[in-house]
Amino acid sequence: MTTAVPPRLTGSPVRRQDGDVFVTGRAVYTADVRADGAAHVALVRSPHAHARIVAIDAAAARALPGVLAVVTGDEAAEHCEEIPHGLDAGHLGGHHAVVRPLAVGTALYAGEPVAAVVATNAADAALAAAAVEVTWERLPVVLDAEQALLPGAPLLYPDWGDNLIIERDVGPDDFTAAAADAAHVLEGELRTHRGTAAPMETRSYLADWDPAAGKMTVHATTQNPHVLRTVLAATLRLDEEAVHVIAPALGGSFGLKMYGNREDFIVPLLARMLGRPVRWVEERSATLLAGTREQVLRYRVAAAADGRLLALDVHAIADHGAAAPTHGWGMAHVGALATGLGYALPSCHVRYQVVATNKAPWVGTKPFGKDGATLLLERVVDRVAQVVGVHPAEVRRRNFVPPDSFPWLHTSGLELDSGDYATALDLTLKRLDHPAVLAEQRTARAAGRLLGIGLAFELMPESADIPGALVSAFDTSTVRMSPTGRVTVLTGVTSPGTGNETAIAQLVADELGVPMSSVQVVQGDTERCPYGFGNISSRSIITGGNAAVLAARDVAATLRATARAMLQVEPTEEVVLAGNAAALAADPSRVLPLAVVAGAVHTLSYRLALDVEPRLESTRTYRPGNVRQVPDALGRMQTYTTYPYAVHASVLEVDPETGSVTLLRHVVTHDCGTVVNPMFVDGQVTGGVAMGIGAALGEELVFDPDGVPLTTGFKTYLLPRAIDLPTVELEHLCTPAPGTPLGAKGVGESGFSGALAAVVNAVNDALAPHGAALESTPVSPPRILAALQAVGR
Amino acid sequence: MTGEEGRVELRLTVDGAERTASIDPRSLLLDALRDELGAIAPKAGCRTGDCGACTVRVDGAIAKSCLRLAVADDGCEVRTTASMAVGGELTPLQQAFWDTNAFQCGFCLSGMLFAAEDLLERTPSPSETEVREAISGNLCRCTGYDAIVAAVLSCAAPPVRSSRGA
Ligand code: FES
Ligand code: FES
Numbered sequence: 031m032t033t034a035v036p037p038r039l040t041g042s043p044v045r046r047q048d049g050d051v052f053v054t055g056r057a058v059y060t061a062d063v064r065a066d067g068a069a070h071v072a073l074v075r076s077p078h079a080h081a082r083i084v085a086i087d088a089a090a091a092r093a094l095p096g097v098l099a100v101v102t103g104d105e106a107a108e109h110c111e112e113i114p115h116g117l118d119a120g121h122l123g124g125h126h127a128v129v130r131p132l133a134v135g136t137a138l139y140a141g142e143p144v145a146a147v148v149a150t151n152a153a154d155a156a157l158a159a160a161a162v163e164v165t166w167e168r169l170p171v172v173l174d175a176e177q178a179l180l181p182g183a184p185l186l187y188p189d190w191g192d193n194l195i196i197e198r199d200v201g202p203d204d205f206t207a208a209a210a211d212a213a214h215v216l217e218g219e220l221r222t223h224r225g226t227a228a229p230m231e232t233r234s235y236l237a238d239w240d241p242a243a244g245k246m247t248v249h250a251t252t253q254n255p256h257v258l259r260t261v262l263a264a265t266l267r268l269d270e271e272a273v274h275v276i277a278p279a280l281g282g283s284f285g286l287k288m289y290g291n292r293e294d295f296i297v298p299l300l301a302r303m304l305g306r307p308v309r310w311v312e313e314r315s316a317t318l319l320a321g322t323r324e325q326v327l328r329y330r331v332a333a334a335a336d337g338r339l340l341a342l343d344v345h346a347i348a349d350h351g352a353a354a355p356t357h358g359w360g361m362a363h364v365g366a367l368a369t370g371l372g373y374a375l376p377s378c379h380v381r382y383q384v385v386a387t388n389k390a391p392w393v394g395t396k397p398f399g400k401d402g403a404t405l406l407l408e409r410v411v412d413r414v415a416q417v418v419g420v421h422p423a424e425v426r427r428r429n430f431v432p433p434d435s436f437p438w439l440h441t442s443g444l445e446l447d448s449g450d451y452a453t454a455l456d457l458t459l460k461r462l463d464h465p466a467v468l469a470e471q472r473t474a475r476a477a478g479r480l481l482g483i484g485l486a487f488e489l490m491p492e493s494a495d496i497p498g499a500l501v502s503a504f505d506t507s508t509v510r511m512s513p514t515g516r517v518t519v520l521t522g523v524t525s526p527g528t529g530n531e532t533a534i535a536q537l538v539a540d541e542l543g544v545p546m547s548s549v550q551v552v553q554g555d556t557e558r559c560p561y562g563f564g565n566i567s568s569r570s571i572i573t574g575g576n577a578a579v580l581a582a583r584d585v586a587a588t589l590r591a592t593a594r595a596m597l598q599v600e601p602t603e604e605v606v607l608a609g610n611a612a613a614l615a616a617d618p619s620r621v622l623p624l625a626v627v628a629g630a631v632h633t634l635s636y637r638l639a640l641d642v643e644p645r646l647e648s649t650r651t652y653r654p655g656n657v658r659q660v661p662d663a664l665g666r667m668q669t670y671t672t673y674p675y676a677v678h679a680s681v682l683e684v685d686p687e688t689g690s691v692t693l694l695r696h697v698v699t700h701d702c703g704t705v706v707n708p709m710f711v712d713g714q715v716t717g718g719v720a721m722g723i724g725a726a727l728g729e730e731l732v733f734d735p736d737g738v739p740l741t742t743g744f745k746t747y748l749l750p751r752a753i754d755l756p757t758v759e760l761e762h763l764c765t766p767a768p769g770t771p772l773g774a775k776g777v778g779e780s781g782f783s784g785a786l787a788a789v790v791n792a793v794n795d796a797l798a799p800h801g802a803a804l805e806s807t808p809v810s811p812p813r814i815l816a817a818l819q820a821v822g823r
Numbered sequence: 824m825t826g827e828e829g830r831v832e833l834r835l836t837v838d839g840a841e842r843t844a845s846i847d848p849r850s851l852l853l854d855a856l857r858d859e860l861g862a863i864a865p866k867a868g869c870r871t872g873d874c875g876a877c878t879v880r881v882d883g884a885i886a887k888s889c890l891r892l893a894v895a896d897d898g899c900e901v902r903t904t905a906s907m908a909v910g911g912e913l914t915p916l917q918q919a920f921w922d923t924n925a926f927q928c929g930f931c932l933s934g935m936l937f938a939a940e941d942l943l944e945r946t947p948s949p950s951e952t953e954v955r956e957a958i959s960g961n962l963c964r965c966t967g968y969d970a971i972v973a974a975v976l977s978c979a980a981p982p983v984r985s986s987r988g989a
Contacts, residue, residue: 049921052929055864055904062863230930281930527928709924720967744873752955752968
């Protein structure tokens with residue numbers, strides 16, 4: 031056997047473990063799970079944005095062939111509790127909304143499910159859903175958050191007395207004092223539009239109720255199977271162990287499939303009511319209901335003559351849509367926490383108001399509100415640069431938290447751990463060849479062409495902990511080695527399709543010295559995996575990965591002790607696990623195949639290493655040390671584990687005749703600390719950039735004046751296609767996360783915010799020679815033309 | 824025409840095997856393949872012809888199966904990505920998609936693989952722009968497309984094979 035030590039897998043571009051399954055079309059997603067005899071669900075949705083349900087007549091629908099049941103909101107409510115909130119505004123000084131799987135009494139947005147039809151096949155279910163007759167009494171609608179705050183506005187929840195879900199302050203409110211010596215005070219307003227996650231796979235559930243065993247098995251498109259089990263059991267009045275949630279391969283998620291959506295509950299409820307397997311595959315138009323990002327951001331910023339920021343005061347008004355039991359509104363809070371982060375800003379205060387309107391609710395969406403914070407700051411910095419007459423790159427450099435001042439306590443209470451922002455900026459400008467691009471811009475401008483260059487700095491707090499909510503910064507993994515040296519990793523984190531299971535296998539394979547082919551990672555099954563919080567907040571490697579490393583080290587220690595006993599050497603002798611073997615560091619010729627050692631642990635425990643517990647299995651939880659749930663004197667907590675960041679540069683050209691934007695280049699320097707798999711990291715950042723560009727340029731949920739969605743498919747909600755995008759040019763920087771086993775920082779939300787902001791800044795830079803500006807998104811052709819027309823172009 | 828009555832018989836060759844199914848005549852080819860014939864490689868991403876996740880080959884031509892009535896393809900030969908690999912051997916394109924991480928969630932793969940294969944049959948040495956155009960009938964929400972473009976270009980003639988990975 032060979033004793034050559036193979037290169038470490040961690041840090042290598044290892045390809046996906048199960049990639050062949052995917053490229054041969056054999057991967058099983060929720061809608062692919064076979065279930066003989068499963069009935070199909072179609073939902074009856076409100077055609078109105080606000081209307082009272084006067085009566086539901088299902089007689090005609092029930093009489094149609096194949097129909098097994100029609101269930102109204104009232105009937106469903108009898109069989110379940112209200113949906114528990116992931117983040118209850120009512121517990122935090124705001125309003126609690128009662129949300130049930132199907133609407134009861136009143137529909138609050140167009141598309142809200144009010145009844146469910148179950149039939150033997152999907153076509154019959156859809157036909158019958160159209161035959162359910164609902165008598166509506168239309169109510170006045172409010173579709174704008176600012177109007178919803180005015181006295182006399184139509185109320186979604188009359189018992190609240192207003193439409194305010196919650197309002198809070200983040201950071202000390204001391205702008206006036208902090209701005210006293212400012213050379214410049216600028217005021218402004220930024221409006222961001224409603225977008226959505228739009229993964230390629232819509233939501234889907236398959237629920238099977240076994241009445242004899244009292245057991246519910248649910249296959250679900252979910253990021254958080256364990257937490258879904260907890261809330262499903264509570265809603266369905268079952269014990270947790272009566273619910274088994276399995277998350278098959280997920281076709282993208284981006285936050286949409288976090289637990290708590292009302293769709294999570296409808297299908298299991300129907301399965302229980304009918305006593306047979308029931309499945310539902312969401313229609314694309316419904317997936318496009320979920321909202322995010324729509325806000326009005328009013329600000330005042332104070333700056334010194336040299337461009338240093340002295341104080342920022344923000345009033346954010348978030349257009350949430352109807353209240354929901356998901357974490358969606360938390361995006362306004364996280365946006366406030368992240369505002370100004372990474373800049374050495376002495377004073378930063380955000381007051382946010384989350385407002386209910388007659389639209390489908392916000393659903394947590396990558397990058398969870400941090401995008402608004404990035405866009406705001408990057409617009410502010412560019413405006414300050416213009417006023418003080420210093421290049422935007424230099425203004426950023428003057429304001430960055432310097433690399434020698436970590437940990438850095440931001441005004442919101444978040445504490446930055448590490449980073450080198452100015453170097454990232456330098457690398458981006460170098461890759462861009464900034465002087466050459468500036469020269470090109472001068473030439474283009476001289477010829478009347480609108481060429482724009484936009485910079486943006488993004489800093490993403492990742493791996494969140496929400497005190498009191500089932501979103502914690504820790505997670506748990508089990509590592510187990512069989513007598514033949516095969517390794518199974520069971521983890522509480524899941525993959526939305528990013529390949530983190532392969533990255534976790536890399537980490538474990540390195541710790542145990544086994545090849546990738548020996549390691550299998552199991553995720554997404556509540557009866558196999560330890561309780562975990564799944565996939566949220568770019569946490570899978572930080573939490574599940576670090577936990578797997580700790581567990582693998584325990585297993586490795588047992589293997590080493592046993593190998594020492596087998597080789598009859600002292601306990602102080604160093605044993606190296608590599609190349610599927612255990613060898614003495616001092617004498618590599620004394621080596622045992624790892625399978626022999628693993629076998630000996632299982633079979634010779636009374637002869638060997640009596641002082642070692644003969645167990646090749648360990649379950650460990652990694653709880654990052656830097657989270658602080660106890661509020662400080664100002665009521666602030668440190669609720670994020672890692673702080674990856676990036677500096678983007680976008681170069682684009684605006685066509686003044688059509689308002690269309692052609693992206694020429696997009697450069698990103700990214701730092702997520704220690705990289706486990708560079709190919710996966712590049713994929714995450716590139717995908718995030720594409721999404722951010724899409725959000726900047728055109729993706730927008732649009733409604734008619736009555737609040738009925740007009741963007742019901744991909745002909746109207748325009749995702750970027752391959753021809754719309756330039757090749758993303760990536761540079762990397764590595765400042766390892768201090769005090770962590772791996773040094774890795776989250777990467778799952780990276781790319782989006784900086785791309786959004788860089789493109790918006792670049793469009794403004796392109797328009798600047800004409801004195802035109804665009805302080806709202808998307809920067810789409812009609813808006814660009816309007817901005818040019820506004821200045822008489 | 825609903826319920827179990829009014830079903831019609833559909834004959835298709837699916838991934839090389841002759842199959843028959845009794846289907847609802849309203850069925851789209853996509854649904855007949857997935858629900859009646861167990862061919863799960865094509866996915867329903869939009870059902871409006873916009874995303875390409877449902878792509879198959881019908882008598883050799885790539886087609887979005889959500890835009891076709893199954894009965895209209897009676898007697899046809901349908902291939903999904905499940906039969907792209909001949910004798911269990913991945914095609915260079917499949918291999919390249921795997922080696923260069925040209926997918927994440929994989930939901931878009933039917934469209935991407937078939938569009939790329941179709942392009943390379945017609946244009947063995949495409950430019951990057953030609954690749955981007957060829958796959959632009961398909962949506963991918965995860966990758967940002969760059970890795971897909973790189974995978975396809977790596978298969979352009981003369982073949983350049985990536986040997987990355989473990
Ligand atoms: S499902 Fe056919 S193109 Fe989207
Ligand atoms: S890999 Fe997820 S949609 Fe393409």
